[in-house]
Amino acid sequence: MDENRRQFWALYLTRFAEGFGFVALITLLPYYINELDPSGTTVLGVTISAGLIVGLYTSGFTFVQTLAIVPLSWAGDRFDKRTVLLVVLGFGMVVYALFPLVDSSASFIAVRALQGIVVTGAGLMTLSLVGQIATGGTRANYIGKANAASFAASIVGSLSAGVVYEAFGFGPVFAIVVAIMFVAWLGTFRYLERDVTRVAGFPFTDLALNRRILTVSSFRFQYAFSVTLVRTWIPIFAGVAAAEGGLAYGGLAVALTVVAEKFTNMCCQPFTGTLSDRYGRALFVFAGGAAYGLVALAVPFAPAIGAALGAPSEIVVGIPAMLAGLAVPLGAWFPLETIPSQVTLFGDVSPAFLPLVALSGLLGVADSFREPASMALFADEGTDDGGVASSFGIRELVWRPGSVIAPLLGGWLMYEVSMASVFYVGGAFALTGVGTFFAILAWRHGASALTEW
Structure with a gap:
C-alpha cells in the first residue's frame, strides 16, 4: 500500500507539472502576441493574415496534439508507460526552456507545436498509469485526485505566471516550469515502478x-x-x-x-x-x-x-479590529x-x-x-x-x-x-x-x- 501511495503521489506531481506548464503558457499568450507583433505575410504566393497567424498560435498546438494521440497511446500500451512518461517529461523540459528564446511568430508556433506533444503525452501516460495501478473499486477516486492536482496547477499557474512575468519577464516563468517538471521527472524515476504490461497489435481497433x-x-x-x-x-x-x-x-x-x-x-x-x-x-x-x-x-x-x-x-x-494594534508600530514608517x-x-x-x-x-x-x-x-x-x-x-x-x-x-x-x-x-x-x-x-x-x- 505504501509503495502504491508513493507511485500515486509521483503521478499527481507529474499531473501538476503538466497542468502548470500548460496554463502558464496560456496566461502569457497575450504578452507573446504583444511582443512578437504578428503581421501578415506571403508564403508560396498565399497571403497569410495577421489574424490567421495569431490563430496558429493555438491551432498549431491543438493540431499536433491530435496527431500525437494515436502514436503515444500505442507506445504506452506496447512498451513501458513509465519509460514513455520519463521521455516525455525530459522532452518537456527542453521545450519549455525554448520559449524564452523565441523571437518570431514562426519559432513560437513551432515550439507551441512541440508543447502539444508534451501535454498530450504527459496527460495520457499519467491517467493511464493511475487507472492501471488503481483497482476497479477505487479507480475513480484516484483519477479524481489526479485531476484535482491538475486543477490546482491551473489555479496556481494562472495566478502566478502573470505576476512573475510583470516583475521579471518570460525567462523566470519558464525556469519555474522547467524546475517543476524536473522534480516530477525525479519523482517518477524514483518512485514509479516499471510497467510490465505489454499489448501486442493495435488495441485501438478492438476498443473502438x-x-x-x-x-x-x-x-x-x-x-x-x-x-x-x-x-x-x-x-x-x-x-x-x-x-x-x-x-x-x-x-x-x-x-x-x-x-x-x-x-x-x-x-x-x-x-x-x-x-x-x-x-x-x-x-x-x-x-x-x-x-x-x-x-x-x-x-x-x-x-x-x-x-x-x-x-x-x-x-x-x-x-x-484586532489589526488596529498594528497602527502604533506602523506609524513609525x-x-x-x-x-x-x-x-x-x-x-x-x-x-x-x-x-x-x-x-x-x-x-x-x-x-x-x-x-x-x-x-x-x-x-x-x-x-x-x-x-x-x-x-x-x-x-x-x-x-x-x-x-x-x-x-x-x-x-x-x-x-x-x-x-x-x-x-x-x-x-x-x-x-x-x-x-x-x-x-x-x-x-x-x-x-x-x-x-x-
Missing part, C-alpha cells in the same frame, strides 16, 4: 468497437461542444464590453470567474470519484452532464439574479491616516458579479460528478480489454471535434445572434448528450439503465 466506450462516446462527443463553449465564454461574458453583450469587468474579476470553476472542481473530484466507485459510473456521468447543462442555461440570467437578490456592485472587506479601515477588492462590478461567480462554481461541482466517472469508465474498459492508454486515446479523439469547432460556433453566435445564445446552445449540447446516453442505456438495459455500470 467496445460497446461501453461507444455508449459513453455518444455523450462525450456532444458534451465537448458544451464544455468548450461554456468554459471559453464565461470569461468573455465577464470581460468584454457591454456593447458586445458582456459585463465589462476588470482582469481580477474575470480571473475569479475562471478560478471559481476550477476550485470547486478540484475540491469535489476526489469525493465524487469515491461515490462513483461505490454507486456506478453511468449514474454520475448522466447526473453531472445534466446538471452542467442546466447551470449553463442559467448563466445569461446572472444580471437578473443579481438584481433580484440585491447583490452589491462592489466587494469591500473591512480590516479586522507610515502616517497613521494612510492605514485604511477597509479595502475594496472588486470595484465597478455590477450586481451580476457574485451570481456569475457562484454559477461558475456550480459548473465546477457539476463537472466534478461527470469527469472522474467518465475517466474511470474508459480506464475500466482499457484495463479489462488490454490497452488502457489506447482507451484514453480514444477518449481524447472523441473530444477533439467539439474543442475545434465549438469556438468557431461560439464566435458566430456571439456576433450574429447574442451573447446569451452561446450559453443556450452550450447547455443544449450537454442535455442532448445525456439524453442520447440515457436512451442508449435504456434500450440496452431497460429501466435500471443508470445503475448497470
Whole structure:
C-alpha cells in the first residue's frame, strides 16, 4: 500500500507539472502576441493574415496534439508507460526552456507545436498509469485526485505566471516550469515502478468497437461542444464590453470567474470519484452532464439574479479590529491616516458579479460528478480489454471535434445572434448528450439503465 501511495503521489506531481506548464503558457499568450507583433505575410504566393497567424498560435498546438494521440497511446500500451512518461517529461523540459528564446511568430508556433506533444503525452501516460495501478473499486477516486492536482496547477499557474512575468519577464516563468517538471521527472524515476504490461497489435481497433466506450462516446462527443463553449465564454461574458453583450469587468474579476470553476472542481473530484466507485459510473456521468447543462442555461440570467437578490456592485472587506494594534508600530514608517479601515477588492462590478461567480462554481461541482466517472469508465474498459492508454486515446479523439469547432460556433453566435445564445446552445449540447446516453442505456438495459455500470 505504501509503495502504491508513493507511485500515486509521483503521478499527481507529474499531473501538476503538466497542468502548470500548460496554463502558464496560456496566461502569457497575450504578452507573446504583444511582443512578437504578428503581421501578415506571403508564403508560396498565399497571403497569410495577421489574424490567421495569431490563430496558429493555438491551432498549431491543438493540431499536433491530435496527431500525437494515436502514436503515444500505442507506445504506452506496447512498451513501458513509465519509460514513455520519463521521455516525455525530459522532452518537456527542453521545450519549455525554448520559449524564452523565441523571437518570431514562426519559432513560437513551432515550439507551441512541440508543447502539444508534451501535454498530450504527459496527460495520457499519467491517467493511464493511475487507472492501471488503481483497482476497479477505487479507480475513480484516484483519477479524481489526479485531476484535482491538475486543477490546482491551473489555479496556481494562472495566478502566478502573470505576476512573475510583470516583475521579471518570460525567462523566470519558464525556469519555474522547467524546475517543476524536473522534480516530477525525479519523482517518477524514483518512485514509479516499471510497467510490465505489454499489448501486442493495435488495441485501438478492438476498443473502438467496445460497446461501453461507444455508449459513453455518444455523450462525450456532444458534451465537448458544451464544455468548450461554456468554459471559453464565461470569461468573455465577464470581460468584454457591454456593447458586445458582456459585463465589462476588470482582469481580477474575470480571473475569479475562471478560478471559481476550477476550485470547486478540484475540491469535489476526489469525493465524487469515491461515490462513483461505490454507486456506478453511468449514474454520475448522466447526473453531472445534466446538471452542467442546466447551470449553463442559467448563466445569461446572472444580471437578473443579481438584481433580484440585491447583490452589491462592489466587494469591500473591512480590516479586522484586532489589526488596529498594528497602527502604533506602523506609524513609525507610515502616517497613521494612510492605514485604511477597509479595502475594496472588486470595484465597478455590477450586481451580476457574485451570481456569475457562484454559477461558475456550480459548473465546477457539476463537472466534478461527470469527469472522474467518465475517466474511470474508459480506464475500466482499457484495463479489462488490454490497452488502457489506447482507451484514453480514444477518449481524447472523441473530444477533439467539439474543442475545434465549438469556438468557431461560439464566435458566430456571439456576433450574429447574442451573447446569451452561446450559453443556450452550450447547455443544449450537454442535455442532448445525456439524453442520447440515457436512451442508449435504456434500450440496452431497460429501466435500471443508470445503475448497470
